[in-house]
Amino acid sequence: MMQPAPGVVPPSMPPAPMDQQQPPQYQQPPPQQQWMMMPPPQQQQQTQPPPAWAQQAPVPPPQPQPQMAPPPQQQQYVAAPQASNPDEIRSLWIGDLQPWMEENYLWGCFSQTGEVVSVKVIRNKQTGQCEGYGFIELATRAAAERILQTYNGTLMPNSEQNFRLNWATLGAGERRADDTPDYTIFVGDLASDVTDYVLQETFRAHYPSVKGAKVVTDRTTGRSKGYGFVRFGDEGEQMRAMNEMNGMFCSTRPMRIGPAATKKPVGGQQFQKASFQNTQGNQGESDPNNTTIFVGGLDSNVTDDYLRQVFSQYGELVHVKIPVGKRCGFVQFANR
DNA sequence: GTTGAGCGA
Numbered sequence: 001m002m003q004p005a006p007g008v009v010p011p012s013m014p015p016a017p018m019d020q021q022q023p024p025q026y027q028q029p030p031p032q033q034q035w036m037m038m039p040p041p042q043q044q045q046q047t048q049p050p051p052a053w054a055q056q057a058p059v060p061p062p063q064p065q066p067q068m069a070p071p072p073q074q075q076q077y078v079a080a081p082q083a084s085n086p087d088e089i090r091s092l093w094i095g096d097l098q099p100w101m102e103e104n105y106l107w108g109c110f111s112q113t114g115e116v117v118s119v120k121v122i123r124n125k126q127t128g129q130c131e132g133y134g135f136i137e138l139a140t141r142a143a144a145e146r147i148l149q150t151y152n153g154t155l156m157p158n159s160e161q162n163f164r165l166n167w168a169t170l171g172a173g174e175r176r177a178d179d180t181p182d183y184t185i186f187v188g189d190l191a192s193d194v195t196d197y198v199l200q201e202t203f204r205a206h207y208p209s210v211k212g213a214k215v216v217t218d219r220t221t222g223r224s225k226g227y228g229f230v231r232f233g234d235e236g237e238q239m240r241a242m243n244e245m246n247g248m249f250c251s252t253r254p255m256r257i258g259p260a261a262t263k264k265p266v267g268g269q270q271f272q273k274a275s276f277q278n279t280q281g282n283q284g285e286s287d288p289n290n291t292t293i294f295v296g297g298l299d300s301n302v303t304d305d306y307l308r309q310v311f312s313q314y315g316e317l318v319h320v321k322i323p324v325g326k327r328c329g330f331v332q333f334a335n336r
Numbered sequence: 337g338t339t340g341a342g343c344g345a
Contacts, residue, residue: 097342132342133344135344169343214341216339225340227339229339260340262339
């Protein structure tokens with residue numbers, strides 16, 4: 001499934017099974033296994049140069065991860081080495097596609113990169129109608145990253161809307177891309193020209209842990225709805241940003257920042273860990289042990305007392321507060 | 337316009 005389509009990607013290696021453990025991905029091959037550049041003399045290997053797309057792949061940074069003990073050598077087939085780890089996610093999801101944006105259109109969009117392996121537009125099996133999204137498979141993860149960076153949020157050819165790209169999610173078990181939690185803020189009052197990228201860079205300039213940003217758009221028109229979200233990898237930066245960036249300009253207008261309501265997976269309320277903040281944005285003395293949870297997605301008729309009722313069964317409560325006019329609240333426990 | 341949405345025949 002993850003094998004590249006025949007005829008699209010040049011053959012990688014001779015099919016002869018290797019009797020040696022392959023070097024783990026993301027690790028500099030040890031000197032005796034520089035199979036890419038210099039086949040060891042004891043093995044009959046093809047000496048033809050690697051395909052161009054493999055040469056373009058940047059050398060992954062060496063990772064100081066502890067060396068895993070090699071598994072016991074068994075008589076079993078070991079897949080031929082590839083220029084990129086097959087477990088890597090190299091596919092991008094693309095959304096907001098109009099019905100006329102079919103495969104050949106997508107090919108045209110990215111053909112100049114020379115790194116597209118396949119494109120696919122998803123259609124309804126019964127009606128044949130385009131479902132409005134598709135997938136683009138790239139030769140390497142690095143290429144996918146590049147394309148995500150450079151195209152996402154830019155104008156789609158022959159249209160008035162921007163590319164909406166994201167990593168494709170693969171089946172369970174292969175989800176190794178980024179399992180660290182996101183700390184998201186809501187950003188409102190955005191000018192209409194603010195794209196995902198502009199929003200992201202506005203924050204990344206101050207907070208290096210920014211993972212990404214998204215401006216919410218109308219599906220049919222592609223126009224911004226004037227608000228969006230910024231995801232941080234670091235909770236402290238998220239909280240600092242809420243205080244420090246509120247009212248700062250993004251493009252031509254000052255931003256209005258608030259906590260992001262948790263996306264609703266099903267119905268009902270979601271609870272997420274949070275902390276009280278003092279005015280400096282530090283995790284204040286009000287909650288030194290971080291025993292507060294944030295409660296989002298509340299109905300407008302939910303009161304402090306109601307929250308207190310709901311949560312008292314879980315422990316001794318110190319403080320329950322729904323800020324006026326908010327659809328969220330804070331519940332602080334005496335202990336964790 | 338002010339708390340997202342879309343993951344494969």
